[in-house]
Amino acid sequence: MSLNINRLFSQMYACRTIVSSSRLYARWMNRDPAKVLLPFDEKSQSSLKKEKVISLNPDDLSKKNNESAAVKNAAPSQFPPQKAKEIKTKREEKLKKRDFFLKQCKVFDENNDILYEKVSTNDGRISNILVKLKSKKDRMRLNQVLVEGWRLIVDGLEAKCELKYVIFSRIEDLNNIRPFLPKSGVKLFKVPYKDMALWSDVETSPGIFGVFEKPTVNNVRSLSRPLPLQFICDNIRMPGNLGAILRIAVGAGCEKVLLTKGCVDMWDPKVIRSASGAHFRLPIYNSIEWDEMPKLLEENTSLFIADSNTQIDNRNTTLEKENLITGMTIPVIPYYSIEYTSLKHITLILGGETEGISEDSYELAANRNGLRLNIPLQRGVDSLNTGMATAVIAFEIRKQLLQLWAKDKKERMLAS
Template structure:
């Protein structure tokens, strides 16, 4: 009996130990997610352990939820206020931009109505024009014909250089059509403060109205200057030209260019010459129209009114033949020119002449009978340029340059000698 009782007691104790171990393991598994200071097991010896106590504050969940709602509400309010403020700022900015635009347009319209060239910022005021604008097309079409030019009193020039030449000569510039804004910088020092309208148009549109293969991209419209308003930039020589039947535009432009370069007083064009303001003449003359008085389409009966009384008439003639019979009555009109004596251009003492009038004929028509008769009445001379064999004549513009600069050379040498004699220096 004693043995049976002992076994029962040992089984009971063993079962208690197992239950205690299972309970401790269960408790340990529940608190695995925390960081314990120390794990106490039932089979360890009891010891004093210093564990840190955490302060636990009990908070009502309702209190925790209230501030969250407030924060959400406050963020919504802040977003709404920011959106409203941004909208207000955008409206204010757009209003300012609109006002600035309106002010600029008003100022621009005022400046355009006053025909002002520069705005308050000293920039050129221009108007952008679309393709095939009626105002520009009508203006340029009229300026392409001779009758419309004469009736309107306006002429078309191409390129900023010719526009500058006209502005330097104090001619009235009315319109400027351009494609690039940078090209206007070449005109800035010469532009007036009022009276010029600027139009910005596509380059393709300008090329349609250009007479050049590669257009410079700028067109100008001037009032045709009268001969009395044109002023030469320097003291002219006592020399003037009469152009007789010059019908090639390039030749007339070259003669005008020589006249300005040599320092002539004026040029007279007889009736039958090419139009003075033809685009090819204007382009080949390189601004001579604005620097020299030119009288266009003058009848031979009115020629004496444009000459001085003591002038000596010379005819640039390539013909060297001379008739010795000088009687005007027994001579045909075709032989009048043969009776006028001919000399090489360098064989005349031009300094002995008070004033010189040089008559220049065209290459195709030559010297007219009216020129020969006029020179014969004035006891004139024919001037010839000797050439090598095989060459009949020179270009009209080239021949004019040869004779004109020989006259200039002799006159300047004579003036320098007189000046040196006044000073007391022996001229060599």
């Protein structure tokens, strides 16, 4: 039995040898030599490229390893002992200076290079900062806000808001905010990009976070003279809608925005991202009770409600509650039929898509002889998105006011 098994293994080995030889032969047949040299051809002159032959002798290999180790060990001693000591001393002094500047929250060193601390993935300071600023309760307690992206950080610095921390992963992003950074008072941390992606609210993280003290209505920076226009946001609960309204308010040149109690938190990360820096360029009053609203309105303001409801009841002129809730006692007209240039000041009330216009808004408009503005739409379309409706009405107001100002300027130039 054992003899048959041995004979079987020997046959299998022979077959394997034949197959491997045929493979090698097939590979050799596919080669394309540059030139065939014949040993009996004396006239053939060829210039062959000489290749370096690697010696596999164990003695030669050990000799080369010893030589490389000797060179490696001798590298640090290429300087004299005194010179090496001076280099070490300078390096220690530089590290001490850097640590001192970091403790003092200095942003730049004596060579005007940005100072930052490189932290590891498991550093608890970064997670502690970001966890707290993701919570509305902790944001209010700390009076701080988190922004994402170098453009929003620049907007905050231009508005003279106090920057507390910068968390980044790439030096390029840090260089974008370099001209706007203060000389001290900011701590900068460099973390791996994968950590930034974990904390980011977007699919592709911009790679840089900024932590500011919450700006107040007094330190926001308006880049131009605002229009006599303000918004009242009535129970806007969707972050994207509120961010869009704030962005439109800045673009149209609003004076300020009033947020009633019940609106989404204006410092929600989604609101900040969709507002694109409006928080730092526009006075925003948050969580206003309706009892306090008249105090924040201009005395001679004209009040309008952006309302998709076109129903009106002219038969009843009394402010009964059932009519007041639906606003049917307040006239409704197309938004473009009003001469806004004849008004001293304009207040526009905007309602949420879910709840709509509240009873308090209708009551305020009725007490101030307000009007409801409607945007005529194609048949079969009920209403527009809150942000889109705001843009349509706001930029109609802006167009009329700018045309009036341009006309007055032209007349003054002709008169002079």
